[in-house]
Structure formats: C-alpha cells, structure tokens
Amino acid sequence: MWNAASAALAVDQQPNVILFLVDDMGPMDTSVPFMTDDDGKPKRYPLNDYYRTPAMERLASRGIRFSTFYAMSVCSPTRTSILTGQNAARHRVTQWIRSEENNRGEYGPPEWRWVGFQNARATLPGVLQASGYRTIFVGKAHFGPLGEPSEWPTNLGFDVNVAGCSWGQPGSYYGEDGYGNLKGNKRRAV
Numbered sequence: 356m357w358n359a360a361s362a363a364l365a366v367d368q369q370p371n372v373i374l375f376l377v378d379d380m381g382p383m384d385t386s387v388p389f390m391t392d393d394d395g396k397p398k399r400y401p402l403n404d405y406y407r408t409p410a411m412e413r414l415a416s417r418g419i420r421f422s423t424f425y426a427m428s429v430c431s432p433t434r435t436s437i438l439t440g441q442n443a444a445r446h447r448v449t450q451w452i453r454s455e456e457n458n459r460g461e462y463g464p465p466e467w468r469w470v471g472f473q474n475a476r477a478t479l480p481g482v483l484q485a486s487g488y489r490t491i492f493v494g495k496a497h498f499g500p501l502g503e504p505s506e507w508p509t510n511l512g513f514d515v516n517v518a519g520c521s522w523g524q525p526g527s528y529y530g531e532d533g534y535g536n537l538k539g540n541k542r543r544a545v
Contacts, residue, residue, distance in 0.1 A: 369487065374479075376437065378430055378495060387415045431497050435472045438479055438498070438511060448472055454500055454521040471499025472511065480512035491515040497522070 382389040383402035386409070392398040425442075427433045429451040432443040443449045452471040480490040492508035496519030499505025506521040513519075 372483065372488065374437070376434065385411050387411050387420070389420075430495070431471060434496070434498060438472065439477075440479070446472070452497055452500055452521070454497075470503050470505070472505040478512040480508075480514075484512065484514070489514050491517065492519045493517045494519060496520055 381402075383400050384406060386403055386406050388397040388399045388403045390398055390400065427436070427443050427449070431450065431452040432446075432448045435446050435448040436442055439446050448471060480492075483490050490513045492513040492515070494517075496506075496508050496516075498508070498511060498519075499521060501521045503521075504510040508516040508519040
C-alpha cells in the first residue's frame with residue numbers, strides 16, 4: 356500500500372513541461388536579444404526594441420537561453436528533430452512535407468524521408484509518457500502527409516491532439532477533419 360501511495364505522490368510532484376515552438380520567428384522578433392557580438396555577449400538591434408515580449412524576457416532571465424544552436428530553415432525537419440532528439444541528417448526529414456503528396460521530385464535522394472517522420476525508438480512524448488506524464492499536442496504538426504501514420508500526432512506518442520495534422524496551417528483549432536476550411540462552415544475559428 357505504501358509503495359502505491361508514494362508512487363502516486365511522486366507523479367503529483369513532477370513539474371509541468373511545456374514546450375513552445377514558434378514558427379517563422381526570427382532572432383530579432385522578440386525583446387530578448389538572441390544575436391551576439393564578437394565576444395558572445397547579447398547584442399540589441401532596433402527590432403529588439405520594437406517588440407515587447409516580457410514573458411520571454413522573464414524566461415530568458417530565469418531559465419536557459421540558447422545562444423549557440425542550429426535549426427533547419429523549414430518546419431518539418433525542425434519539428435521532427437525536437438520529437439526525436441536527432442538532427443535532420445539522422446532522421447532524414449530534410450524538407451517541409453507536402454500534405455497531399457510525396458514531394459521528393461526528380462532530384463531528391465530516395466533514402467531521405469519524403470513521407471515525413473517515421474517511427475523512432477524513442478520520441479519526446481513517449482519518454483514523457485513513460486515517466487507518468489500525459490502529453491498533448493496543440494497547433495501545427497506537419498510531421499507527414501495524408502495517409503501516413505505521421506499525419507496525426509497521436510500516432511507519434513501524444514495522448515491528445517488538437518488541430519495537428521498533415522496540413523501546415525490549420526484553418527481552426529477544433530481538431531476535426533477539414534479544420535474549418537469547408538465552405539459554409541460556421542464553426543471556423545480562424
């Protein structure tokens with residue numbers, strides 16, 4: 356009885372983990388200066404003073420601020436890297452994923468994952484689930500095209516999915532097929 360109670364208590368004491376990924380955000384699109392001078396010190400630019408992001412300022416001052424990093428220039432490989440902990444050369448999703456077709460083209464290497472994310476040994480939501488967390492995905496997924504398992508975040512280890520699918524830009528966040536893009540849909544949120 357004590358073991359079950361202590362295990363339940365341990366789960367209750369776990370911190371919440373929230374990961375925000377902002378699409379198409381530049382290094383000067385926040386009041387936190389992410390660019391550095393030659394000595395590695397944060398350097399402000401005019402756009403850093405244009406935007407007011409006090410919550411990001413608090414996060415940067417109280418947490419970890421990455422100043423040396425690499426990200427792919429498009430969303431699908433970046434999202435897959437966060438999901439797997441692997442770089443694009445390893446997981447082989449190296450381009451954004453078209454939602455309705457294979458986007459390999461005539462010159463793309465056939466060994467690259469043109470159909471998006473495929474099963475990995477471990478994913479971030481899977482590791483969190485194994486530690487007693489409940490996982491939810493909200494927003495733009497874009498892990499794979501229609502008809503592939505990677506189309507839906509729930510196939511990649513998330514317990515709940517709100518609006519994530521093969522489309523890069525959901526028309527609303529109701530989480531239903533069509534996402535509000537159907538003509539005459541009165542429930543469209545965006």
